[in-house]
Amino acid sequence: AWPARGDLAGDRALTRDALATWAALRGAGRLQHGAVQLLYAGHLDGRTVAVLRDGDRVARFSGPGRPLEVAATGTDPSAPVALGGGRYLLAPWDSGAAVPGGDAVRVRDGVTEPLAPPTHCGRGPVLDLTGPDGGRTIGDLGGARPVVLGYHSDADHSEAAGHRSASSHSAPGRLTGAGLRLWDRLGCVLPQPTRPVDRADAADFWSGSVPHGGGAADWVCTRFDFAGGGSAGQAALVGRTADSSLSAGAGGCDERRPVSGLWWRAGTGHWYYLAAAGHGLAPEADGPLRHVDVTGRLLVAVPHGEPKARPDTPIDLTAHTA
Structure with missing residues (x-):
């Protein structure tokens, strides 16, 4: 359990x-006061803030008459709690915090200084944390709670996928180099999770250059491990530049056997x-395709009919052993 912190x-x-505000919001008998834990109470950025936890939900209270903010966050005791304004309440056993790949972050009473991912959309890696199990990178993906971010490179994807079930609960480590650069771009492409996520592991299963002026890109399958159990894969094509026209979500995927496709409009x-x-x-x-070419695990085709009209006929996409 976390000790209550704050002035x-x-x-x-x-x-x-x-407690009274939360009980009134949830209805009589639905809030077990004996199980509710005070995580933090103090002054933050000119506000009085109290943070409570009840099972898998966290409530942020800013004083009588103000709306109570309640979010489902899961039950992972090591997950930071978002306090608003770019501040995070860290687990009491986290011994160090830094900007990913950068300088140390000031922490007082368990609360970080204001932080934001260095991306145009405000989503992406935000914190490197050091805890009893080593280092990990925490990201803001737009959901109710920060997420542990992981990465597998194109070179080691096949080995990682083969051992995924055995390694899924191992410490992910801090993002560095290619992994950090990918997540800086990927965070703005993935859709916002609709459920609390414990961990998101990105595997760039294809990297190369897209013809017809597309430029360099990575095709990524990201596995979301949800708080409370279950997982899902989300594919995305991510251009190497911030303004790339390639970057887009590409539906579901299976990181053990990834294949993904989408329609893309070239500059022409x-x-x-x-x-x-x-x-x-x-x-x-x-599907209604012609001039289909497969080179280096990348398929490129043009639609039947008018090339400047966006096709709306579904494509049946599969993968076979090469």
Whole structure:
């Protein structure tokens, strides 16, 4: 359990007000006061803030008459808690915090200084933390709680996928180099998770150059491990430049056998169907396509009909052993 921290942790009136507000919001009998834990109470950026946890939910209280903010965050005791304004409440056993790949972050009473991912969308890696199990990188993906971010390179994807079930709960380590650069771009392409996520592991299963002026890009399958159990894969094509027209979500994926495709509009106004598959596989598309070319696990095709009209016919995409 976390100790209550903050300069108002001993203010019983503030805690009572926060509990009463949450109980009124959830309805009589739905809040077990004995199980509710005060995580933080103090002054932040000119506000009085109290943070409470009840099971898998966290509530942020800013005083009587103000709306109570409640979010489902899961039950991972090591997950930081977002306090608003770019500040995070860290687990008491985290011994160090830094900007990913950069300088140390000031922490007082467990609360970080204001932080923000260095991306145009405000999503991406935000903190390197050091805890009992080593280092990890925390990201803001737009959901209710920060997420542990992981990365597998194109070169080691096939080995990582083969051992995924055994390694899924191992410490991910801090993002560095290619992994950090990829997540700086990927955070703005992935859709915001609709459920609390414990961990997101990105595997760039194809890297190369897209013809017809597309430029360099990575095709990524990101596995979301949800708080409370379950997982899902989300594919994305991510251009190497911030303004790349290639960057887009590309539906679901299976990191053990990744294949993904999407329609892309080139600078000429012509539409192309692009698809890629993981190591040892080749993409195969069935639909209204012509001039289909597969080179280096990348499929490129043009639609039947007017090349400048966006096709709306579904494409059946599969992968076979190369």
